[in-house]
Amino acid sequence: MPGPLDGVRVFDLTLWMVGPWASMHLGALGADVIHIEQPGVDPRTLGAGVPPAINGTSVGYITWNMNKRGLFLDLKSQADRQTAYELLQTCDVFLINMRPGAAERMGVGYEQVVAANPNIVYTAITGWGEIGPMRDKPGADVQCQYFTGFWSVNGKRDGKPEVYRHFTQMDASTGNVAAQAVLMGLLARKRTGRGQRIHVGMLRAGMALQSGRIAEYLATGAQHQPLGSAGFAAAPDQAFQCQGGDWIGVAATSEDEWSRLCQALNASEAQVDGLSDLVVDPRFATNLDRVAHRDALASLLQQAILQRPRRYWMLRLADAGVPCGYPISFESLQHHAQTIENGYLREITTSGWGDVWTGGPPWELSRTPARWFGTPMPGEHTGDILDDLTKRRASTAEPTPVIGD
Amino acid sequence: MAGPLDGYRVVEIAEGVAGPYTAMSLGDAGADVIKIEQPAGDRARGWSPQTDSGTSALFQALNRNKRGISLDWSSESDLETARQLLADADVAIVDKAGLSGELSWESLDAPGLVYCAISGFGPHGPWSDNPMSELAAQLASEATASLGTIGEEPVRHGGDIGSMYAANYAIQAICAGLYARDDSDPSAPTGGQRIEVSLFGSLLAMRSTLWVALSNPDEWWGFHLDSYVKPPDHGYQCRDLPIYFSLARIRGDAFDSLIDELGMDWARTHPDFDQLRTDGAGGAGRYAAELKPLWERGFSNFDAERVIEIVERHGGWAFPMHDYERLSRDPQVAAVGAIIDVEQGDGSMLQQVAPPWDFEGTPVSMNMRAAPSLGEHQDEVLAELHS
Numbered sequence: 001m002p003g004p005l006d007g008v009r010v011f012d013l014t015l016w017m018v019g020p021w022a023s024m025h026l027g028a029l030g031a032d033v034i035h036i037e038q039p040g041v042d043p044r045t046l047g048a049g050v051p052p053a054i055n056g057t058s059v060g061y062i063t064w065n066m067n068k069r070g071l072f073l074d075l076k077s078q079a080d081r082q083t084a085y086e087l088l089q090t091c092d093v094f095l096i097n098m099r100p101g102a103a104e105r106m107g108v109g110y111e112q113v114v115a116a117n118p119n120i121v122y123t124a125i126t127g128w129g130e131i132g133p134m135r136d137k138p139g140a141d142v143q144c145q146y147f148t149g150f151w152s153v154n155g156k157r158d159g160k161p162e163v164y165r166h167f168t169q170m171d172a173s174t175g176n177v178a179a180q181a182v183l184m185g186l187l188a189r190k191r192t193g194r195g196q197r198i199h200v201g202m203l204r205a206g207m208a209l210q211s212g213r214i215a216e217y218l219a220t221g222a223q224h225q226p227l228g229s230a231g232f233a234a235a236p237d238q239a240f241q242c243q244g245g246d247w248i249g250v251a252a253t254s255e256d257e258w259s260r261l262c263q264a265l266n267a268s269e270a271q272v273d274g275l276s277d278l279v280v281d282p283r284f285a286t287n288l289d290r291v292a293h294r295d296a297l298a299s300l301l302q303q304a305i306l307q308r309p310r311r312y313w314m315l316r317l318a319d320a321g322v323p324c325g326y327p328i329s330f331e332s333l334q335h336h337a338q339t340i341e342n343g344y345l346r347e348i349t350t351s352g353w354g355d356v357w358t359g360g361p362p363w364e365l366s367r368t369p370a371r372w373f374g375t376p377m378p379g380e381h382t383g384d385i386l387d388d389l390t391k392r393r394a395s396t397a398e399p400t401p402v403i404g405d
Numbered sequence: 406m407a408g409p410l411d412g413y414r415v416v417e418i419a420e421g422v423a424g425p426y427t428a429m430s431l432g433d434a435g436a437d438v439i440k441i442e443q444p445a446g447d448r449a450r451g452w453s454p455q456t457d458s459g460t461s462a463l464f465q466a467l468n469r470n471k472r473g474i475s476l477d478w479s480s481e482s483d484l485e486t487a488r489q490l491l492a493d494a495d496v497a498i499v500d501k502a503g504l505s506g507e508l509s510w511e512s513l514d515a516p517g518l519v520y521c522a523i524s525g526f527g528p529h530g531p532w533s534d535n536p537m538s539e540l541a542a543q544l545a546s547e548a549t550a551s552l553g554t555i556g557e558e559p560v561r562h563g564g565d566i567g568s569m570y571a572a573n574y575a576i577q578a579i580c581a582g583l584y585a586r587d588d589s590d591p592s593a594p595t596g597g598q599r600i601e602v603s604l605f606g607s608l609l610a611m612r613s614t615l616w617v618a619l620s621n622p623d624e625w626w627g628f629h630l631d632s633y634v635k636p637p638d639h640g641y642q643c644r645d646l647p648i649y650f651s652l653a654r655i656r657g658d659a660f661d662s663l664i665d666e667l668g669m670d671w672a673r674t675h676p677d678f679d680q681l682r683t684d685g686a687g688g689a690g691r692y693a694a695e696l697k698p699l700w701e702r703g704f705s706n707f708d709a710e711r712v713i714e715i716v717e718r719h720g721g722w723a724f725p726m727h728d729y730e731r732l733s734r735d736p737q738v739a740a741v742g743a744i745i746d747v748e749q750g751d752g753s754m755l756q757q758v759a760p761p762w763d764f765e766g767t768p769v770s771m772n773m774r775a776a777p778s779l780g781e782h783q784d785e786v787l788a789e790l791h792s
Binding site for chain 1: 409410411412413420422430434445449451453454455456461462463465466467502525526528529530531532534536537538539540541542543544545547549550551552553554557558559560561562563564565566569570573574575576577578580581582583584585587588595596599600601602603605606607609610611612613614615616617618619620621623624625626627628629630632633635637638639640648649688689722725726727728729730731732733735736737738739740741743744756757758759760761762763764765766767
């Protein structure tokens with residue numbers, strides 16, 4: 001079965017992470033994504049050269065360019081630029097992530113691309129936005145994590161807030177938002193018959209990712225202080241130590257889950273003063289009461305949970321319908337039934353870097369399934385793609401547009 | 406008003422964060438969204454912190470641009486109402502907490518419906534029936550390995566990232582499902598379909614760079630690997646506030662000038678001085694944690710704004726570390742319109758985060774409808790159904 005975007009073609013003029021992440025997901029959904037690289041590019045500079053590397057290429061590049069075909073085009077050369085315009089006539093989507101103004105200098109600004117293909121869904125991704133005092137500043141994931149307060153709600157209890165030490169999450173989130181925008185643009189084109197220019201910036205995408213926490217600040221004027229493993233909104237919703245020292249996360253974020261948790265704790269016959277009265281204790285009557293008395297509540301639960309091992313609680317709580325989970329490492333996840341049966345981690349063969357593990361696809365579509373295939377070498381499909389263009393030229397009377405810059 | 410999804414109808418039977426944010430995004434983009442709550446209401450209404458209206462700020466922020474009705478799954482006529490609403494809709498967004506088993510995809514007579522189910526751990530496997538939980542998904546997907554100290558109590562990301570990642574993926578899959586339906590050959594229509602997205606799967610997908618890094622690297626080093634064992638990172642503390650800082654292009658004379666201007670002449674005799682010049686000396690670099698005390702000793706004599714100015718002038722990168730208070734006052738945030746006012750039922754204004762896309766041809770309306778009270782649009786929606 002073909003994917004949902006079968007027949008859609010993407011001109012993918014993206015680099016580093018945010019743009020490639022967006023187009024990789026369009027490719028997984030069935031689009032023919034043609035990823036452009038500069039002829040003769042040094043593989044050690046791909047993906048910004050961020051270590052670690054596999055066979056000399058940053059793992060970032062290998063991760064972020066799956067589900068695509070590779071094409072060499074030198075947009076500084078007039079001949080290649082004409083090839084680009086010809087290729088654009090066959091495309092539905094144009095995707096770029098460069099600083100404001102760069103596309104125009106390369107001959108692929110919106111007006112120039114629309115001259116080649118008036119119905120294109122043209123999507124530009126920037127860091128800080130296309131306006132404002134910071135528009136020309138470099139906008140990478142790390143800066144955006146720090147700038148948007150993504151760090152400000154994490155940390156040990158009573159400690160200083162700390163950064164999430166995985167510097168890809170703003171890039172990936174923005175790429176996901178850009179892929180959404182492309183899809184919405186394609187849907188709008190179905191209805192209106194017209195393409196359009198779309199813009200997505202990392203600053204706004206990064207803030208949208210934090211819609212809840214930021215709105216809480218804006219509504220109350222209070223900045224959350226880190227609570228370790230505990231959530232701000234509800235209690236209990238945190239990690240506890242089990243017999244033997246293992247950690248387990250236990251959450252009851254609705255009244256229904258709370259009463260089921262109380263039942264499960266009672267059924268465990270753990271010996272803690274007050275445990276059997278939890279469900280009628282006025283300090284814990286509603287979620288807001290439990291949040292107000294979260295320390296007293298956590299202390300009671302910790303005493304009970306410490307009396308049984310984690311395997312016991314995972315079975316007991318899952319059986320009672322109480323949300324629970326525990327920390328698992330990659331090495332275990334590779335072999336875990338939950339990842340295998342859902343296809344959430346898989347080993348993929350790449351063109352130049354052997355077999356690698358990666359995530360995805362994150363969606364299951366019953367009638368138009370997604371796909372996931374390995375990263376091409378830069379320019380790997382140049383011959384195929386140019387041959388198709390030659391055949392098309394021979395079979396159509398449509399002249400190749402000549403667009404000056 | 407227009408918006409790219411103008412004309413589509415969405416029914417949400419979900420609660421908490423993931424489902425409601427998914428539906429709200431479609432509503433922001435122009436779809437007509439009907440939110441169905443059971444009589445107890447969306448659990449997020451009772452979460453902390455609350456606004457003056459007696460509902461949580463989070464609920465208000467994740468449920469704008471929806472009309473709300475309340476149905477009781479113990480009533481057969483309410484179930485029938487839900488079936489009719491779903492049969493009329495283009496999209497359903499459901500989660501287990503919101504859903505009755507009698508409204509499963511298989512049980513509906515709605516061949517064109519794009520039906521998106523969001524779960525904690527995915528539709529298959531031993532945990533497929535476990536209830537959704539942000540914490541459980543973060544723990545199980547290793548997200549908490551990027552915070553705190555290895556071997557100690559796990560530290561969660563406080564931003565509900567599992568739910569938000571799942572929502573962002575759900576939005577993609579729903580739009581793709583609509584495209585497949587509306588683009589297909591009328592003689593052999595694709596129709597609607599069932600889509601599955603989970604918090605666990607989304608968190609794992611978002612960490613893909615780490616999985617590739619852990620596959621077979623040339624060298625077992627790099628910030629996609631050593632982040633597991635690095636200490637908590639609080640940024641670089643200046644006299645008043647923390648900043649992010651990286652040397653970037655600061656080399657040679659520029660480096661010497663930087664040291665002079667920061668008053669760090671004392672560092673020239675420090676045994677680690679040569680390390681300070683290397684690529685790994687700042688930001689997320691290889692030696693950043695070890696060298697941070699030296700930089701902070703220099704930065705402690707200046708306010709953050711001044712340090713940022715000095716570093717940038719020498720060719721480095723430096724950015725303020727905003728909390729939400731400073732973020733909300735930042736001129737760039739104002740320039741791009743990232744914070745909007747949403748008028749509430751009583752005429753008061755609540756500030757929220759704007760939707761993240763700019764559509765020049767089908768612009769999104771910034772005239773937002775406030776989140777509904779429980780059952781607020783009951784009569785209106787039911788009248789439409791029977792008209």
